[in-house]
Amino acid sequence: MQTMRCSAIVSCVALAAMSLSLHAQDLTLPLKPDSVRFAAIGDMGNGGKEQYAVAGQMGAFRGKFPFEFVLMLGDNLIGSKDPIDYQNKFELPYKPLLDAGVKFYAVFGNHDISNERFYKLFNMNGQQYYTYKKSNVRFFALDSNYMDPQQLAWLEKELQNSGSDWKICYFHHPLYSSGAYHGSSVELRQLLEPLFIKYGVQVVFAGHEHIYERVKPQNGIYYFTEGASGELRKGNLRKTDLTAAGYDQDRTFMLVEIAGDELYFQAISRAGLTVDSGVIRRLPKPTGATLWPTVRPKHGGVPGRAVAKAIGVGLTTVPTVME
Amino acid sequence: MKRRIRIPRLHLWLSVLAFAASTLAGQARSPQDNEEVRDFKTFTDRVQAYVRMQKNLEASLPPLKPTKDTAQIVEHQHALARKIIEARRDARQGDIFTHEVTERFHKIIRKSFQGPEGRLARRTIQQDTPFKVVVLRVNDVFPDDIPLTTTPPTLLLKLPELPPELTYRFVGRDLALKDTKAGLIVDLIPKAIPRGLP
Numbered sequence: 198m199q200t201m202r203c204s205a206i207v208s209c210v211a212l213a214a215m216s217l218s219l220h221a222q223d224l225t226l227p228l229k230p231d232s233v234r235f236a237a238i239g240d241m242g243n244g245g246k247e248q249y250a251v252a253g254q255m256g257a258f259r260g261k262f263p264f265e266f267v268l269m270l271g272d273n274l275i276g277s278k279d280p281i282d283y284q285n286k287f288e289l290p291y292k293p294l295l296d297a298g299v300k301f302y303a304v305f306g307n308h309d310i311s312n313e314r315f316y317k318l319f320n321m322n323g324q325q326y327y328t329y330k331k332s333n334v335r336f337f338a339l340d341s342n343y344m345d346p347q348q349l350a351w352l353e354k355e356l357q358n359s360g361s362d363w364k365i366c367y368f369h370h371p372l373y374s375s376g377a378y379h380g381s382s383v384e385l386r387q388l389l390e391p392l393f394i395k396y397g398v399q400v401v402f403a404g405h406e407h408i409y410e411r412v413k414p415q416n417g418i419y420y421f422t423e424g425a426s427g428e429l430r431k432g433n434l435r436k437t438d439l440t441a442a443g444y445d446q447d448r449t450f451m452l453v454e455i456a457g458d459e460l461y462f463q464a465i466s467r468a469g470l471t472v473d474s475g476v477i478r479r480l481p482k483p484t485g486a487t488l489w490p491t492v493r494p495k496h497g498g499v500p501g502r503a504v505a506k507a508i509g510v511g512l513t514t515v516p517t518v519m520e
Numbered sequence: 521m522k523r524r525i526r527i528p529r530l531h532l533w534l535s536v537l538a539f540a541a542s543t544l545a546g547q548a549r550s551p552q553d554n555e556e557v558r559d560f561k562t563f564t565d566r567v568q569a570y571v572r573m574q575k576n577l578e579a580s581l582p583p584l585k586p587t588k589d590t591a592q593i594v595e596h597q598h599a600l601a602r603k604i605i606e607a608r609r610d611a612r613q614g615d616i617f618t619h620e621v622t623e624r625f626h627k628i629i630r631k632s633f634q635g636p637e638g639r640l641a642r643r644t645i646q647q648d649t650p651f652k653v654v655v656l657r658v659n660d661v662f663p664d665d666i667p668l669t670t671t672p673p674t675l676l677l678k679l680p681e682l683p684p685e686l687t688y689r690f691v692g693r694d695l696a697l698k699d700t701k702a703g704l705i706v707d708l709i710p711k712a713i714p715r716g717l718p
Binding site: 276277278279280283284307308309310311312314315316317318321322323325341342343344345346347349370379380382383384385387388 | 584585586587588590591593594596597640641643644647648664665667668669670671672673674676677681682684687700701703
């Protein structure tokens with residue numbers, strides 16, 4: 198009887214593990230030819246076993262989704278920043294990815310120090326903020342700890358000069374967040390969002406809140422918070438009118454694929470479970486227009502359909518959310 | 521015929537406008553404003569002198585370029601900090617934030633944080649205020665074991681611009697002028713944020 202009970206339990210566990218592992222291996226991204234493929238992680242650099250587990254899961258998923266680079270959304274090195282910390286909090290957890298040639302592009306979080314910009318593997322090239330292009334996508338990596346007039350002027354110039362189809366900004370502090378600990382960075386939003394609208398930024402990634410959240414499109418812009426790739430504030434997501442989807446029960450990372458006018462995303466937990474996924478469609482640029490329209494954003498958080506259309510972003514997200 | 525008459529009229533109007541503009545500009549620059557310009561000129565001159573010194577000292581070190589050698593990054597910061605501390609061993613609080621400049625900063629900061637308009641700046645500061653009490657001193661290493669407080673971007677629009685070698689950083693209610701490469705506190709204004717704000 199005892200043996201039978203044990204055997205039944207083992208079978209159940211094995212079945213559960215199998216089903217978990219099957220689910221864990223699910224990839225919702227389409228793997229289209231010539232697509233831009235990347236991952237996004239935030240608030241990861243604590244050197245804890247959870248960071249290593251997330252990194253391991255990223256490596257496992259890379260077997261199916263060969264992403265080429267990773268956006269680091271800040272708090273790259275939490276706590277001490279001695280040479281050994283660069284190893285334990287970055288080089289060792291992501292070694293398989295680094296060895297495979299995956300590039301990491303970092304921004305500063307509020308736990309980082311400015312000399313991290315000289316660390317070659319963060320690809321900041323000695324700069325506090327910078328921009329780079331991958332195929333038809335232009336990335337703008339900003340320092341939200343210190344948004345001075347020089348950085349704002351630089352951002353406006355770079356956005357204006359960019360002819361890329363996709364413009365993606367990323368930085369540490371989320372402009373919209375339902376996280377209970379910090380919440381939205383409203384002052385920063387007042388300065389940045391008008392530029393995003395004016396120059397057609399479609400997607401923004403941030404960290405800082407130790408949760409995952411996808412915010413409903415605000416003024417036509419899609420905002421993601423991925424601040425749980427090492428740190429976690431379990432149960433800290435206070436779902437508000439802003440929240441389209443969110444997850445605060447475990448560490449997470451994101452995978453993103455951009456193919457033509459479509460951006461596919463998938464948020465994955467440390468255990469390999471898909472906690473959110475979907476697609477964002479970019480509308481073609483309005484023909485004949487030389488400049489994007491200037492529209493003052495509504496800070497009440499109402500998605501602006503007309504604005505979205507004007508700046509070339511579709512509101513036809515088809516999320517498949519597991520909450 | 522009409523055309524000939526219009527041109528002198530246009531000239532007349534332009535002259536009147538130019539005169540009015542110059543008169544208004546003269547009126548706009550009050551003695552107080554001139555004093556403010558003078559005080560901030562003193563500030564920026566001292567900031568520039570500091571940056572010149574920092575660059576000269578750094579030139580005596582092996583140049584720091586992006587590297588995988590993290591020991592080199594850390595050592596460069598420490599070596600530069602040692603040289604600056606030595607060169608500024610007599611530095612005192614108020615060398616750059618002079619008394620007059622401190623008064624100006626107090627006014628700007630108070631105005632930026634007060635009332636309904638200052639609500640967002642107050643919130644920015646509150647987001648990451650360190651829990652532990654930190655005492656700042658000139659020539660000390662800026663505490664990097666506490667989270668950085670975001671410097672309110674609307675305040676940065678009002679303060680004199682700094683070169684990339686320096687930043688304004690709040691720690692609690694104190695405002696520090698921080699060397700971004702050496703990680704040192706170059707000068708500070710204690711209690712820059714008045715009590716009760718935020």
